[in-house]
Amino acid sequence: MKRSLAVESGVLRPLSFRDPSGFVLTDGERIWRAVEPAAWADLLRFLDSGTFRTYCEAGKLIGTRVIGEAEGPSLIHVLREEELPEGLHLVEHERVRFPTFPYEWPPEMLHAAAELTLDLAESVLGEGMVLKDATPYNILYRNCQPVFIDLLSFEKRDPLDFVWRAAGQFMRTFLLPLLLNKQFGIRLDQIFISRRDGLSPEEAEALCGRWRRFLPPFFSLVWLPAFLSQRRVARSASLYEKRRASSPQQAVFILSKTLRVLRRKLDAVRPTENKRSTWFEYVRYHDGDYTADKIRLVANFISFHRPRDVLDAGCNTGTFSLLAARSGSQVIAIDSDPAVVGVVWRRARDEDRSVLPLVIDISRPSPAIGWRNRECASFESRAHGAFDLVMMLAILHHMLVTERIPLNEIVNFAAALTSRFAVLEFVPPEDPLFRQMARGREDLFVHLTRDSFERCCACRFELLDKKRLGRTDRWLYFLRKK
Amino acid sequence: MVNGSCFLFYVDPGSGALLWQLLIAFFFGAAFYARSFWSRIFGFRSRSSQACEQKSEEIRHGGEERW
Numbered sequence: 001m002k003r004s005l006a007v008e009s010g011v012l013r014p015l016s017f018r019d020p021s022g023f024v025l026t027d028g029e030r031i032w033r034a035v036e037p038a039a040w041a042d043l044l045r046f047l048d049s050g051t052f053r054t055y056c057e058a059g060k061l062i063g064t065r066v067i068g069e070a071e072g073p074s075l076i077h078v079l080r081e082e083e084l085p086e087g088l089h090l091v092e093h094e095r096v097r098f099p100t101f102p103y104e105w106p107p108e109m110l111h112a113a114a115e116l117t118l119d120l121a122e123s124v125l126g127e128g129m130v131l132k133d134a135t136p137y138n139i140l141y142r143n144c145q146p147v148f149i150d151l152l153s154f155e156k157r158d159p160l161d162f163v164w165r166a167a168g169q170f171m172r173t174f175l176l177p178l179l180l181n182k183q184f185g186i187r188l189d190q191i192f193i194s195r196r197d198g199l200s201p202e203e204a205e206a207l208c209g210r211w212r213r214f215l216p217p218f219f220s221l222v223w224l225p226a227f228l229s230q231r232r233v234a235r236s237a238s239l240y241e242k243r244r245a246s247s248p249q250q251a252v253f254i255l256s257k258t259l260r261v262l263r264r265k266l267d268a269v270r271p272t273e274n275k276r277s278t279w280f281e282y283v284r285y286h287d288g289d290y291t292a293d294k295i296r297l298v299a300n301f302i303s304f305h306r307p308r309d310v311l312d313a314g315c316n317t318g319t320f321s322l323l324a325a326r327s328g329s330q331v332i333a334i335d336s337d338p339a340v341v342g343v344v345w346r347r348a349r350d351e352d353r354s355v356l357p358l359v360i361d362i363s364r365p366s367p368a369i370g371w372r373n374r375e376c377a378s379f380e381s382r383a384h385g386a387f388d389l390v391m392m393l394a395i396l397h398h399m400l401v402t403e404r405i406p407l408n409e410i411v412n413f414a415a416a417l418t419s420r421f422a423v424l425e426f427v428p429p430e431d432p433l434f435r436q437m438a439r440g441r442e443d444l445f446v447h448l449t450r451d452s453f454e455r456c457c458a459c460r461f462e463l464l465d466k467k468r469l470g471r472t473d474r475w476l477y478f479l480r481k482k
Numbered sequence: 483m484v485n486g487s488c489f490l491f492y493v494d495p496g497s498g499a500l501l502w503q504l505l506i507a508f509f510f511g512a513a514f515y516a517r518s519f520w521s522r523i524f525g526f527r528s529r530s531s532q533a534c535e536q537k538s539e540e541i542r543h544g545g546e547e548r549w
Binding site: 166171201228 | 492493494495496497498499500501502503504505506507510511513514515
């Protein structure tokens, strides 16, 4: 901790500090990992392994290069000035465009991250190594694909050790959140925003009721570990002593079977496809001309201006996100409903499109959390000015009515997120869905007209074009940031 | 501890989860002996057990020079 606080005062910013093997640093542009001498041999061994080559080529491991003596000194000099200990080694990692955290993922993405974690744990077993931690924070997403980033998680294995010590963390951070999400609909943000290390079996058991805890998969994932943790043996220090198998073959046999058991548990908590949601097929409430016009107009705008980075706020099932991605844009698609974001993830994965779908409510975006609010950056700090185009389609009335956010605040936020364009859909108070949401509070919105909307937008944007959508009173505004 | 590197293992293994894993290990440890006994008597090895033993051998040979 002392080390990371020292770095913080200088040019470099620390991004991690828990693992004694090393820590990550950034200057805002590039990402380095400083590695303790004791862990350097393990890292080199992993970088030289077949697992690293295979998974790196498949894009499932972060691209990494060792900083050589020729380019090292200047960077090491900076580190020295920050009073860092002698002998640190450095590697540079490829930068992932938009870092995300488990509380922003739909369950499908957490499940895919868990599969990758088990794949790697199994793969390195055959190379004399072990995965020493199993947390979703080891994984970022490059579009729809999980990428394992923490290369210091791979450690040389004692050939006789038959215990995978990361299994408990794998259960707390992957299996139990997925189980409770699947069975009780508990959202991942409810779990991960307040708990860094997931859910303990004891916490999960309290939610299970009297009888359900004895049914599979609750019995083995929740009741049994919770029951065992109450035994006297669980309080004994000897429990944590290293145990040894009688032969390396037996140790590998037990470890591979343990991983297989965990994979079966993971299959049992696979998120349900086609989960019902209020927001599914939301666009079908409207007439056909409305949808066709909207798709045509947005497609024309994107193909003309060719934005590189697009934010689709309120993406629903991803119609416009995929439309932008098919035109070559890199899209971040956000929605508050995990079910629809899961659909976007599956669609984008199946089409192999550059879409990163996230469960983020634009009205309550992810906060900065972790130690001193510095471990996981807020959504706004990551997204500020990060997009060429921000689309807010059929979402303004939700923000105005349900969340009671003033129109000028919404326009200012759109201007903060985009560096060039915004496409906003204006929904008037006379719109049936607007009235349905207002629930008798229409008087609050008497001032909201197309004129007042245009005046508000004019403070931050130049109007490029506006088009009416079908036979509705909704209008699409194409804006350029001033 | 292997060459001093395992002190870098820093994750809470959990007490219940560790006991849960030891139960599994006990079961599969016994299964490993039963399988060895079975194959010694009948000279028979299933494909999966062959693959597992091959993996163990690879680790042993690959690892001996490093460990």
